Amino acid sequence: MKQKRFILQENELPTAWYNIQADMPNKPLPPIHPATRQPLGVDDLAHIFPRECCVQELDTEHDFIPIPGEVLEKYSFYRSTPLVRAYALEEALQTPAHIYFKNESVNPLGSHKINSALAQCYYAKQEGTTNVTTETGAGQWGAALAYAARVFGLEAAVYQVKISMQQKPYRSSIMRTFGAAVTGSPSMSTRAGKDIITRDPHHPGSLGTAISEAVELATTTPNCKYTLGSVLNHVGLHQTIIGLEAEKQMAMAGEYPDVVIACFGGGSNFGGLAFPFMRHNLKDGKHTEFIAAEPDSCPKLTRGQFRYDFGDEAGYTPLLPMFTLGHTFKPANIHAGGLRYHGAGMIISQLLKDGLMRGVDIPQLESFDAGMLFARTEGIIPAPESSHAIAATIREAEKCKQTGEQKVILFNLSGHGLIDMSAYDQYLNGDLVNHRVSDDDILQTLGRVPE
């Protein structure tokens, strides 16, 4: 029988994360203060984030960073995640390509986000913090953070985008089950929220409003730290556990990927899978291709500009060097909520600029076509975000069919879609549409990026 799933034993699990900053030919540019335009150091960031996360954020020296024992122990609850050969998908596509996926959907929270939530809560706890706060859109990050906070005995306060809270009530229920206090944003509980509601009583909320409220809570509450689910370097660092495991599992399968693919919101699951393999391109002369799959309604990698821009809509964060559509860009309300972010992380942006990876943009309907085929062949209903990676994988597999090349393709299944079934219903009913964004819209919001 052909082996389909590859799993590591507990004593084979990676014990350090991989910090690609140490090996990058051009280091990422530093985040800068919007008023002084000076680069920010650990002390500037540490009043918002756990200090150790700030150290990791700016570390361009150490290539491997040990995973604390307590985090390893929590990882062992659900890791390794399986590496799976998608024989049924290959057969349906009639492709000579070998397709593998890393299944990050098989943990209590259903997505990769838990890998960083556990690390961030551990460091917060170590520093004597009692409370953590964050924002969440569709709720995957909020759910992961709520669980991780519970695991380390912290109180969690999550600001969830008000409209998402109404559209996806189950994720609020999950967060509250783990003990988090969930507030729809904008709310009357913060200065920022009150200001927004005063201006616009029916504001539906956005990640921008929720970030502003969470940051305000963290900076005005003693012993409270802010946490983030993507974009920042330390989040991508924690996610490299995915690729480090996959590296060992691909070796068990006797193969090495020619192409590595993941969907792209802020870059954490892409970087998590890709960086450990990119290390071998940078150091050992490998020639793997890296493809980040973004929605064509939010195409910062393929149509954005490399600029210093704010991380949030309101302009409260430091200026970050990123491929961006402009911080005021309002992505269409596609079902892949986790991919609706205007910018790319700093490391990814530099790698893209240096030609070490590329982006592809996927229309919403193509992503659902791909998700359906995957569900009907492999038996797993993918998150709408992950379906973008599947669509990009299918494109590559079809190219192989034309050329006859037997490439090895590895993609990340970042999460399952079992709480997104209303989106699948809409697709099955024929009610979903594409939302390709116009050049004019992009030019307009890029015009509002600070000079």
Ligand SMILES: *Cc1c(COP(=O)(O)O)cnc(C)c1O
């Ligand atoms: C949040 C999320 C994403 C996008 O975030 P990245 O930081 O780009 O990985 C992708 N897939 C799932 C399932 C998510 O929850």
